[in-house]
Amino acid sequence: MFPAQYDDLQIMSHAVVGFPSLEENEKAIAGLAEAGVKLIELQVPFSDPVADGHTLVNACYEALKHGGSVQATLDLAQRVCARHPEVTFILMSYLNPLYRFGLEELFKQAAAAGIKGMIVPDWPVEEIEPWLPQLDALGLAPILMVTPNTAPDRVKKITRASRGMIYVVSRMGVTGHETHWGEKFQNYITEIRKHTDLPLAVGFGVRTADDLNALSGKAEVAAFCSQYIEWQRDDGSDVAADKMKTIIEAIA
Amino acid sequence: MIRSDNGYFGEFGGRFVPEILLPALTELEDLFFGLRDDPEFWQEFVTLCQEFSGRPTPLTPLRRLSKQLGGAQIWLKREDLNHSGAHKINNVLGQGLLVQRMGKQRVIAETGAGQHGLATAIMAARLGLEATIYMGAEDIERQYSNVFWMRQLGSDVVGVTTGAQTLKEALDEALRDWAASVETTHYVLGTACGPAPFPELVSYFQSIISDEIKEQSQRQMGRLPDEIVACVGGGSNAIGAFAAFLETPEVALIGIEAGGTSFEDGQHSVRLSHNTGETGIAQGYKTLFLQNDDGQLGDTHSIAAGLDYVGVSPILAYLSQQGRVIPESATDDEVTEAFSLLMKTEGIIPALESAHGLAGGFKRAKQMRPEQNVVINLSGRGDKDIFNIARAFPQREWTEFLQREAARSTELLAQKGGH
Ligand SMILES: Cc1ncc(COP(=O)(O)O)c(C=O)c1O
Numbered sequence: 126m127f128p129a130q131y132d133d134l135q136i137m138s139h140a141v142v143g144f145p146s147l148e149e150n151e152k153a154i155a156g157l158a159e160a161g162v163k164l165i166e167l168q169v170p171f172s173d174p175v176a177d178g179h180t181l182v183n184a185c186y187e188a189l190k191h192g193g194s195v196q197a198t199l200d201l202a203q204r205v206c207a208r209h210p211e212v213t214f215i216l217m218s219y220l221n222p223l224y225r226f227g228l229e230e231l232f233k234q235a236a237a238a239g240i241k242g243m244i245v246p247d248w249p250v251e252e253i254e255p256w257l258p259q260l261d262a263l264g265l266a267p268i269l270m271v272t273p274n275t276a277p278d279r280v281k282k283i284t285r286a287s288r289g290m291i292y293v294v295s296r297m298g299v300t301g302h303e304t305h306w307g308e309k310f311q312n313y314i315t316e317i318r319k320h321t322d323l324p325l326a327v328g329f330g331v332r333t334a335d336d337l338n339a340l341s342g343k344a345e346v347a348a349f350c351s352q353y354i355e356w357q358r359d360d361g362s363d364v365a366a367d368k369m370k371t372i373i374e375a376i377a
Numbered sequence: 378m379i380r381s382d383n384g385y386f387g388e389f390g391g392r393f394v395p396e397i398l399l400p401a402l403t404e405l406e407d408l409f410f411g412l413r414d415d416p417e418f419w420q421e422f423v424t425l426c427q428e429f430s431g432r433p434t435p436l437t438p439l440r441r442l443s444k445q446l447g448g449a450q451i452w453l454k455r456e457d458l459n460h461s462g463a464h465k466i467n468n469v470l471g472q473g474l475l476v477q478r479m480g481k482q483r484v485i486a487e488t489g490a491g492q493h494g495l496a497t498a499i500m501a502a503r504l505g506l507e508a509t510i511y512m513g514a515e516d517i518e519r520q521y522s523n524v525f526w527m528r529q530l531g532s533d534v535v536g537v538t539t540g541a542q543t544l545k546e547a548l549d550e551a552l553r554d555w556a557a558s559v560e561t562t563h564y565v566l567g568t569a570c571g572p573a574p575f576p577e578l579v580s581y582f583q584s585i586i587s588d589e590i591k592e593q594s595q596r597q598m599g600r601l602p603d604e605i606v607a608c609v610g611g612g613s614n615a616i617g618a619f620a621a622f623l624e625t626p627e628v629a630l631i632g633i634e635a636g637g638t639s640f641e642d643g644q645h646s647v648r649l650s651h652n653t654g655e656t657g658i659a660q661g662y663k664t665l666f667l668q669n670d671d672g673q674l675g676d677t678h679s680i681a682a683g684l685d686y687v688g689v690s691p692i693l694a695y696l697s698q699q700g701r702v703i704p705e706s707a708t709d710d711e712v713t714e715a716f717s718l719l720m721k722t723e724g725i726i727p728a729l730e731s732a733h734g735l736a737g738g739f740k741r742a743k744q745m746r747p748e749q750n751v752v753i754n755l756s757g758r759g760d761k762d763i764f765n766i767a768r769a770f771p772q773r774e775w776t777e778f779l780q781r782e783a784a785r786s787t788e789l790l791a792q793k794g795g796h
C-alpha cells in the first residue's frame with residue numbers, strides 16, 4: 126500500500142512495458158522487488174511522451190516495437206501484482222492510450238489486476254474530478270502532480286483530488302536531468318504539506334544515493350526512474366537490480 | 378470571431394498538458410482575452426502587418442487558367458506575398474505583440490516546412506529575442522533553405538531525431554523545452570492546434586486573411602465568392618481564410634488535406650475526410666488524430682512537409698463534423714500537376730502545401746459555372762521547395778550544378794577553415 130505520512134523514505138522505480146521486452150519486464154520487476162523497491166510504476170509506452178526526457182522517450186519507442194500496449198500492461202500487472210504482494214504497482218500512462226481503451230473499462234480492469242494507483246501527466250485535475258467517485262469505489266488512486274510553479278489555490282485543488290500520494294515534481298523541465306535539493310526545495314515541500322496529509326512522492330532528477338539521502342526525512346517516496354532505465358538499457362536488468370540494491374542498502 | 382466554449386469547440390479542443398505548463402497557458406489566455414475585443418489592439422496588429430509584411434495581400438484573378446479549365450473564375454488570395462513567403466507570419470507578428478506585453482526574452486517554435494520557424498526567426502531578430510526552433514530531422518532535409526535562413530537570422534535550429542522526425546516530434550520537443558523554460562520563454566505555436574488558448578489565438582490573428590478576402594471580393598467581384606478553398610495542415614491558413622464567412626452559409630468552405638501516395642496507413646495525412654482520423658487526446662488537445670487501436674499516434678506522409686501532421690485544428694474538426702467545412706484531399710501527384718499548371722499558366726510559384734489547395738480548387742472550379750467565383754488561399758510561395766520540385770521533375774542539368782556547387786563549397790570551407 127501507500128506509505129503513511131512521515132514514514133521512512135521508500136523507493137519507487139519504473140518499468141516501461143515492452144522495454145527491453147515483455148519477458149524481461151517480469152524478470153526486471155522481480156529484481157526490483159528483491160532489491161527492496163516498494164512501489165513500481167508500470168508505464169504504458171506512448172508515441173508522444175511530452176513530459177519525459179530522452180531516456181524514457183527512447184525506451185517508449187523501443188517498447189512499442191516489442192509489443193508494449195495498454196493490454197500488455199494490464200496482462201503484466203495481473204501477473205506481477207499476484208507475484209509481488211509486498212510491492213504497490215502504479216499504472217503510469219499518457220492519456221490517449223487509456224482514452225482509446227475506454228477509461229471506465231480501463232479503471233475496472235486495472236483495479237481487478239491489482240493496480241493501486243495511476244499517474245497520468247497530461248490529465249488535468251478538472252478532467253479527473255468527475256471520475257473520483259468511481260475511482261474511489263474501485264480503490265484506484267489518482268496520484269496527481271504538483272510542480273514548482275503551481276499556484277497555491279491550485280495546489281489546494283490538486284491535493285484535494287489526489288489519492289494515495291501527491292507526486293511532487295522536483296523542478297521545472299522533463300524527466301532525466303539532475304535536481305538540487307536546497308532550501309528552495311525544502312520551502313516548496315513545506316508549502317505543499319500545508320495543504321495535505323498525504324505522503325509525498327518526489328520525482329524528476331532522483332539519480333544517486335546522495336539524492337536519496339537528501340530526500341530522506343523530507344519525503345516519503347523517491348521516484349528513481351530514468352537512472353534505473355539507463356542502467357537497464359546499458360547493463361541489463363540483472364545488473365540494474367544489483368545497482369538498485371546497493372543504493373537502497375546505502376541509505377538504509 | 379471564433380469563440381471557444383471554455384477551450385472547447387464541440388467535443389474538440391481543451392487543455393491536456395502537464396501541470397507545469399498550465400500557468401503559462403492561463404497567463405497567455407488572460408492576456409489574449411483582455412486584448413481580443415479591443416479595436417486598438419487589432420489596429421496595432423493590422424498596422425504592423427502593413428508596415429512589416431506588405432498587407433493587405435492582393436486577390437489575384439487567374440484569367441487565363443480559369444478560361445482554360447472552363448469553369449468558375451478562380452482567384453488567389455496571395456499569402457505568398459507576405460514577408461517570409463507565407464501566411465505563418467500573420468500569427469507570428471501577432472504573438473510577437475503578446476510576447477512584448479509579457480516581457481519574455483526568449484521564444485521557441487516547432488516547424489514543419491520551416492515557414493513558421495522562419496517567421497519566428499524573423500520576429501525574434503526584429504524584437505531582439507533569443508529563439509530556438511525545433512524541426513524534425515527529416516523536415517530539415519526536405520526544407521533546408523529555410524533552415525539556412527533561420528540560422529542566418531540568429532536562431533538556434535534544433536533537429537529532432539525521435540520517431541518519424543517530422544512535425545509531430547518537433548511539437549513534442551518544443552513542449553519539453555517549454556516545461557523547463559516556461560517562466561522566461563513564450564512558445565510561439567505555429568498553427569491552430571495545441572492546448573487552449575492556442576487554436577483560438579492563432580485563428581484570431583490569421584482571420585485577417587478572410588477579413589481582406591471579404592472586402593476585396595466585394596470590390597473586385599461585386600459580391601462574395603461562392604467557394605473558398607484552402608490546404609489543411611494544422612489548419613491555420615484554412616481557418617484564417619474561412620473565419621469571416623462562418624456565418625455566411627452561401628459561401629462554401631473547402632479544406633484540402635494531404636492525400637499523399639495512397640490511403641494506406643502512413644502514406645497520407647488525411648484526418649478529416651474518409652474517416653481516417655479518430656478522436657484522441659495528445660499534444661495538449663483533443664481532436665481527430667491518425668492513430669492505431671492502442672492510441673499510438675500514427676505515421677504520416679505528404680510531399681509537403683507543412684501538411685505532414687497527425688492531428689488537426691479542433692476548430693476544423695468541429696466545423697467539418699458540423700458540415701460547415703467540407704474536407705477533401707489531393708494526392709502528391711495531383712499536387713505536382715497543379716503546381717506546374719499554375720506556374721506555367723499564370724507565372725506564380727506556389728508552395729507545395731498551397732498547391733494542395735490549388736489541386737482541390739481547380740477540380741471544383743471545373744464543375745462550376747463561369748459566373749461563379751472560387752477563391753483559393755495561396756498560403757505560401759514555392760522558393761523553399763526548389764529541391765523538392767527538382768526531385769519531382771529530375772533534370773541532369775540541376776544535378777550537375779549541385780555537384781559543381783558542392784565541390785566549390787567544399788573547397789571554400791577547406792580554405793577558410795569554416796565549421
Ligand atoms: C505555405 C504553407 N501552407 C500551409 C501550411 C500548413 O499549415 P496550416 O494548416 O496551419 O496553414 C504550411 C505549414 O508549414 C505552410 O508552410
